[in-house]
Amino acid sequence: MKDTVAVVGAGTSGLIMARDLEGYGIGTSVYDQKTKLGYPAKASGIISINGLKSLGIGYEKAVTNTLYGANIHVGKEVMRIIAKNPQAHVLDRVRLNEICYDEAVDKGASVNTGARIDSRKIGELHEKNILVGADGPLSEVAKYFSMGSISKYTLTYKAEFNVDVEDAKVVDLFFDNRVAPKFFAWICPNAKDILEVGIGIGSRYGNSKAAFEKFLKLDEVAGYVRRGKLLDGYASLIPMQTVRKVVDEKNEVLLVGDAAGQVKPTTGGGIVFGGNAARLAAKVISEHLRKGVSLNDYGRLFKKSFGTDIAMHSLINKLYANLDVEKLGFLLNVSKTLGFESFFSRYGDMDRPSVMLKRFILRGSAK
Numbered sequence: 001m002k003d004t005v006a007v008v009g010a011g012t013s014g015l016i017m018a019r020d021l022e023g024y025g026i027g028t029s030v031y032d033q034k035t036k037l038g039y040p041a042k043a044s045g046i047i048s049i050n051g052l053k054s055l056g057i058g059y060e061k062a063v064t065n066t067l068y069g070a071n072i073h074v075g076k077e078v079m080r081i082i083a084k085n086p087q088a089h090v091l092d093r094v095r096l097n098e099i100c101y102d103e104a105v106d107k108g109a110s111v112n113t114g115a116r117i118d119s120r121k122i123g124e125l126h127e128k129n130i131l132v133g134a135d136g137p138l139s140e141v142a143k144y145f146s147m148g149s150i151s152k153y154t155l156t157y158k159a160e161f162n163v164d165v166e167d168a169k170v171v172d173l174f175f176d177n178r179v180a181p182k183f184f185a186w187i188c189p190n191a192k193d194i195l196e197v198g199i200g201i202g203s204r205y206g207n208s209k210a211a212f213e214k215f216l217k218l219d220e221v222a223g224y225v226r227r228g229k230l231l232d233g234y235a236s237l238i239p240m241q242t243v244r245k246v247v248d249e250k251n252e253v254l255l256v257g258d259a260a261g262q263v264k265p266t267t268g269g270g271i272v273f274g275g276n277a278a279r280l281a282a283k284v285i286s287e288h289l290r291k292g293v294s295l296n297d298y299g300r301l302f303k304k305s306f307g308t309d310i311a312m313h314s315l316i317n318k319l320y321a322n323l324d325v326e327k328l329g330f331l332l333n334v335s336k337t338l339g340f341e342s343f344f345s346r347y348g349d350m351d352r353p354s355v356m357l358k359r360f361i362l363r364g365s366a367k
């Protein structure tokens with residue numbers, strides 16, 4: 001019986017998994033094609049404070065800013081959702097990866113960098129180990145074991161600007177299907193002097209860099225980065241659906257994180273869901289080895305813990321993705337009239353719409 005684990009991918013999901021597996025006393029090796037892990041940071045780092053705490057990472061040294069809310073822009077309409085307490089941190093993603101690496105290695109994991117795993121190596125690793133694919137949205141492991149390919153993606157482009165940020169407490173989100181079809185654009189204060197501008201578009205809508213350049217030219221956007229110095233810019237992608245199966249019980253293979261499509265379809269945030277999936281998978285592997293429980297428990301537990309929220313995020317995404325800016329603006333105004341601006345400010349939860357819904361039902365109204 002195999003009693004060690006090989007993890008392909010040393011992003012946050014793979015490293016959190018390795019840390020927890022070693023914590024259960026299971027020998028774990030991680031393989032990543034990159035020589036400098038997490039670099040360059042093609043993704044953003046807005047993560048809810050509750051979500052961060054659930055991952056058990058000593059993340060504090062990666063925090064570059066703290067957010068209290070968001071301005072939601074739909075055309076000329078704006079809804080301002082601002083809480084009394086901090087809601088999310090912005091983290092330096094390269095630093096976060098380094099922290100996860102240190103925690104995994106301190107627990108005893110071996111992390112091999114500059115190690116691209118192709119199909120031949122997947123076969124070799126799989127012969128001796130339980131195999132985990134934490135290798136991102138274009139997972140080789142998922143392909144090799146035919147666990148279901150992801151065909152729906154959001155294409156992204158983001159860049160940082162060196163500017164004096166006016167309001168570092170809120171992120172601005174822009175919903176307009178003509179500018180960011182099927183997704184949205186954002187302007188986030190990564191730090192007091194760094195503003196990140198980013199955009200996501202459905203994968204059938206062309207080129208994310210061209211969409212980004214068009215977004216920057218909008219009157220309401222140009223002002224944010226005027227006279228700012230462009231620091232860097234990157235294209236990337238976000239999976240917009242989960243894979244068909246996250247466990248191949250017979251072959252003892254599991255998928256976690258972006259490899260499994262475990263992201264919020266509303267915002268593309270995947271650190272909290274992917275990291276928690278990795279923690280659940282590590283626990284199930286440990287119980288599999290000690291007590292013989294089925295690896296399929298991982299899929300069941302993930303669904304039980306996050307299935308409802310992922311489904312709700314997906315519904316919200318479908319709503320804004322399919323409405324034109326006039327209808328969305330109308331909906332925003334109606335929501336304001338019904339008191340949702342203050343409701344979201346008090347009870348908003350960026351990871352768990354189900355928690356918000358429960359609060360709404362208990363109160364009986366948004367006011």
Ligand SMILES: Cc1cc2nc3c(=O)[nH]c(=O)nc-3n(C[C@H](O)[C@H](O)[C@H](O)COP(=O)(O)OP(=O)(O)OC[C@H]3O[C@@H](n4cnc5c(N)ncnc54)[C@H](O)[C@@H]3O)c2cc1C
Nearest residue numbers: 009011012013033043044046117135136257258269270271
């Ligand atoms: C523009 C953008 C903004 C985002 N903003 C946020 C945000 O604000 N908050 C949030 O929570 N999430 C955000 N996300 C999503 C988040 O970045 C991902 O969900 C998260 O990085 C997934 O982590 P992971 O470890 O599962 O996969 P990844 O971070 O993709 O890591 C996979 C690793 O596997 C390695 N790898 C791949 N193939 C192989 C191979 N064949 N052999 C060896 N190694 C391999 C890669 O080098 C990589 O290091 C954003 C994403 C994008 C694109």
